Amino acid sequence: MQLTLDIPEKFFAYQTPKELIRLLKLNTAIDLYRRGKLSAGAAAEFVGDLDRYEFLYECRQHGIEPQTYDNVEELQAEIDNIHAARC
Template sequence: MQITIDLPEPLIKFESIASIQADMKLSYALWLFKQQKVTLSKAAELAGLDMYSFMKLCHQNDVPVINMTPEALDAELEGL
């Protein structure tokens, strides 16, 4: 599927169309993952990245990869 948006001419002078498209894909994948609408692996796929590169992107954008309370983590570790 393709989505078309109109951007003001002054905004696209700074970047190539391909760069803007890639940035929008990455941003959307990050947003979907942050909203818990897709899994980490699906978000990475949507962004066109491997999972480790997507995890690094999450870190750079302050998007937690593991969303677990300290209590839940303690309980999980006790079970090991």
Template sequence: MNDEILCIKVPEDIFITIGKKKLKKIMKLSTAIKLFKDGELSLGKAAELADVPKLEFMEILSKEGISVIDYLPSDLKKEINVLK
């Protein structure tokens, strides 16, 4: 798969304060989290966008209070009953 380059304008003072490398990392991670949370990207694709391993992305989501597994209460109850 080919990568695309996205160019955005950033105020110079923010660019200087944060730095190019850190700003790029933050923007990729924040975008990946948002798109995963909104159901726009799968876990694997979001981790790929964030440029981190899937397990690390899962840990990041957990720290952000975002569930990786999204069960409805009724579905969760069924799963628990199956395990009993």
């Protein structure tokens, strides 16, 4: 799927369109991860040029700690979601 945004040219004074696109994707992925909507792996895939560990590093740079699970059921649900996404 492709999404089109209309961004005024003045916002490209200090960055290229490619840099702004990456920044928007990274910040969106970090927010979705923080809210528990994406796993670290899915968020890294969303950004496109990061692996899971690089994404977690970016999260730390933004003050976001890695997600933890309160119980085994939450962890198992995450594992099941990952397996379902791969099939």
